[in-house]
Amino acid sequence: MTGKIEKSPSPSEVGFSVMSRRTLLASAAVAAAAGGVVLTSCGDDDDSGGGGGGSEVTFGSNYSDPKDSEAIKAAIDSTGLSVKINTVDHNTYQENFNTYIQQPDDVVCWFAGYRMRAFAGKGVVSDISDVWAKLPDMSEGFKNASTGLDGKQYFVPFYFYPWAVHYRKSLFADKGYSIPTTWDDFIALCDQMVADGITPLAAANDGGWPQMGMFDMINMRTNGYDFHVSLMGGKESWTDDKVKKVFENWSALLDYYQPDVNGRTWQDAATALGNNEVGMYLLGTFVTSNFDDTQQDIIDDIDFFAFPAIDPAYGQEAVEAPIDGFMMAKSPKNDAGARSLLGALGGAGAIDAYIGVNPAVVAANSKAKTDGYNALQEKSAEIVGAAKYISQFLDRDTDPDFAAKVVGKAIQDFLSDPGQIDSILSTVEEQKKTYTFE
Numbered sequence: 186m187t188g189k190i191e192k193s194p195s196p197s198e199v200g201f202s203v204m205s206r207r208t209l210l211a212s213a214a215v216a217a218a219a220g221g222v223v224l225t226s227c228g229d230d231d232d233s234g235g236g237g238g239g240s241e242v243t244f245g246s247n248y249s250d251p252k253d254s255e256a257i258k259a260a261i262d263s264t265g266l267s268v269k270i271n272t273v274d275h276n277t278y279q280e281n282f283n284t285y286i287q288q289p290d291d292v293v294c295w296f297a298g299y300r301m302r303a304f305a306g307k308g309v310v311s312d313i314s315d316v317w318a319k320l321p322d323m324s325e326g327f328k329n330a331s332t333g334l335d336g337k338q339y340f341v342p343f344y345f346y347p348w349a350v351h352y353r354k355s356l357f358a359d360k361g362y363s364i365p366t367t368w369d370d371f372i373a374l375c376d377q378m379v380a381d382g383i384t385p386l387a388a389a390n391d392g393g394w395p396q397m398g399m400f401d402m403i404n405m406r407t408n409g410y411d412f413h414v415s416l417m418g419g420k421e422s423w424t425d426d427k428v429k430k431v432f433e434n435w436s437a438l439l440d441y442y443q444p445d446v447n448g449r450t451w452q453d454a455a456t457a458l459g460n461n462e463v464g465m466y467l468l469g470t471f472v473t474s475n476f477d478d479t480q481q482d483i484i485d486d487i488d489f490f491a492f493p494a495i496d497p498a499y500g501q502e503a504v505e506a507p508i509d510g511f512m513m514a515k516s517p518k519n520d521a522g523a524r525s526l527l528g529a530l531g532g533a534g535a536i537d538a539y540i541g542v543n544p545a546v547v548a549a550n551s552k553a554k555t556d557g558y559n560a561l562q563e564k565s566a567e568i569v570g571a572a573k574y575i576s577q578f579l580d581r582d583t584d585p586d587f588a589a590k591v592v593g594k595a596i597q598d599f600l601s602d603p604g605q606i607d608s609i610l611s612t613v614e615e616q617k618k619t620y621t622f623e
Contacts, residue, residue: 245290247278256543263538264529291517297508298577305333342549349489387466388442389454393593397579406495410574417583419622
């Protein structure tokens with residue numbers, strides 16, 4: 186194990202293999218060469234036009250990779266508004282957002298869920314419920330993910346990717362496996378794979394974040410979305426029997442894991458899936474970016490299903506799907522123009538323009554063009570569009586530092602020694618007291 190704690194990927198950092206892994210790596214290299222320097226904007230301060238106030242709208246962008254930068258410009262150009270784009274390296278933008286949001290651009294890029302609610306709760310971004318009233322093509326799940334604790338909307342979703350259980354269609358067909366929808370069926374399928382000489386579950390946790398997805402899914406299936414969000418928000422005790430039940434359920438899967446989970450990268454686990462060494466893999470749909478353009482047969486053979494239901498009261502109503510989108514400054518220089526831009530970015534035309542340049546994501550807007558989607562994109566749009574609740578991933582649904590240094594470490598310890606659940610959770614609860622949540 187490397188010992189490092191890394192963040193989960195953003196949709197703008199990984200995507201479907203419509204962009205090959207080779208292309209993604211090349212883009213990353215270009216971004217690294219940029220060294221986090223503020224890039225040039227596409228407008229001038231004296232530009233006129235635009236929505237509302239007759240003046241320019243400023244847009245704070247973290248779309249720093251070349252293709253991402255080109256794509257977001259295409260999206261903004263499609264709105265017909267006068268917009269100045271101020272671009273900052275993606276990681277630099279995130280690391281300095283607390284300071285930046287004190288004197289931000291009119292419209293800013295950010296993430297749904299806790300990351301949005303934390304700033305809404307601090308009163309440093311604007312209520313845009315009026316913008317949401319004009320976004321009829323967003324699902325209930327997207328609206329919930331954009332809503333603050335006060336019931337108002339503060340975020341406009343742009344795109345996403347879901348987490349789900351991936352498998353190779355040819356393996357399931359050859360073995361006659363059925364897609365499990367319940368926990369009992371899932372365990373029975375794992376047992377059948379063992380009998381067939383296949384390790385049921387690909388397992389990776391190098392970097393400390395991949396298995397956060399397993400915790401999220403088991404918690405939402407065991408205790409429901411509301412409890413999950415409340416726990417992430419610091420409002421529930423980690424020593425609660427409900428949390429212990431999550432780890433008890435999780436323990437039932439560990440015998441089906443690949444060994445040495447904490448020392449394996451997500452890419453190595455994906456390779457095992459591609460080689461039919463394992464039967465299933467819970468990960469984001471970026472799993473296909475592990476395979477290059479010489480392995481299209483593997484990419485085309487990968488499918489996924491929603492994590493099975495554990496408690497029928499919650500079924501499969503929640504989907505984990507990190508969402509990128511936009512917020513508005515608390516006191517924008519061009520309030521009316523900013524609201525016009527947000528409304529336009531929430532429409533189908535803007536995301537169509539973006540995907541036309543960078544086809545590595547799935548549109549949040551249900552009326553976006555899908556004729557260019559591959560099979561996984563189409564299925565992703567369906568599963569997330571039908572979800573009642575959309576979680577963002579553990580390190581986006583709670584304080585990022587708490588996720589990395591406390592929960593991530595606890596998960597690593599649990600995977601190394603699952604018999605220590607009580608002491609591990611007691612440590613999490615004790616350390617939680619040192620954090621201030623939204």
